Amino acid sequence: MSKIHISATVNGDPVEFLTEAGVTLLDALRDELALTGSKEGCGSGDCGACSVILDGRLTCSCLILAAEAQGRRIETIEGMARGGELHPLQQKFLDHAALQCGFCTPGLLIAAKALLDANPDPTETETRYWLAGNLCRCTGYDKVIRAVMDAAAELRQVRAA
């Protein structure tokens, strides 16, 4: 079985790794690149714990082959904080206690970031629909939604300033 050589950009940095045809991007991120923030909750596109942004689009990395990543740009949860400084979404998740076990949190944060990148002023309904592909068994979603709405408001202020 021949290995496939992949060069891609992950969180702004060029990366290279070897993979095989059937390996998912999620497994390559975790096992080859040691980026274990993206989680596998289901492996079937239902839970969103594996969410990454691929060439600007929110996707499930469990339903992407690592081999497809050749030349592509990938953003994962590991790229969200800048140095030691949390992204406003991360800070608001803490402020609003929007996580308990935390398994869904990297996926929710990446999905919420993709939302605010595309739409800085979403309604609550838009936010709930956008995040419908991210399952959380602990929080009941309400605190998550409040955290995202609050982060959106803060980001709008920062941009306006």
Add this chain to the structure above:
Amino acid sequence: MADLDYVAPASVAGAIEALAGGGAKVLAGGTDLLVQMRAGRVKPQRIVDLKRIPGLIGVRQENGGFVIGASTSGAELGEHAALIHAWPGVVEAVQLIGSTQVQGRASIGGNLCNASPAADSVPALVAARAICVVVGGQGRRELPVEAVVTAPGATVLAPDEFLLEIRLPPRAARASDAYLRQIPRTEMDIAVVGAGVSLTLDAAGVCSEAHVALGAVAPTVLLVEAAGAALIGTTLDDAALDALAQAAEAACRPISDKRGTAEYRTRIAGVLARRAAAIAYRRASERT
């Protein structure tokens, strides 16, 4: 997954050659294929990723109609203003597929070629009278959307053939479409029934052409000609809508499963066809 091979050809000819040996599966967004492979339901020896072929992703306008690359995702179609203006029903149907994450990858061609009776975009495409352009070792052929799927999970495509693009015909000034589905939840579920309606009005607002298609009520998506005919020559008054609903119900051959009984599906098919027709009519009347 031993002995699996991945190729991403950069041309149509390269893809046909890669498919020629047999045992291969075409990959678009992978939201059906990778789930099926993981479950062990399909075991290809080779994956042929179409997304690097020029034209497979994207929408272009040609001779007054639209040409949609087979691997174009729902998210991309949802950003195409001219397509939404001309074919709002097709776009809303594609955009019902899955979550935001799934939309980022799920393609219109994959939705069709996966051959599920409940595929959301298919009734809208059938009602739109869309044409599929298929390429393969024997050359190129064109066929109507409803001729592609023959049974759940089965298509007319030969092992070395694939869907290149979907063509939507030119649109009259006062024409529009709509798609509605019924699901037991508010998001992230499979259609119990789907109904697509496309119609054209004359200057007086009288329906001059109408097509109705139903999903999830038979092994394949149904083009219900009698339901479309019931609307022609009318302004979609109650009598016309009753006749449409009756024709839609009469065409149903559904199964009963955990999402709904056959009786429920049949009844809902009439209701949804009626509502979708009313939406398409309103859109066509308001179109400028």
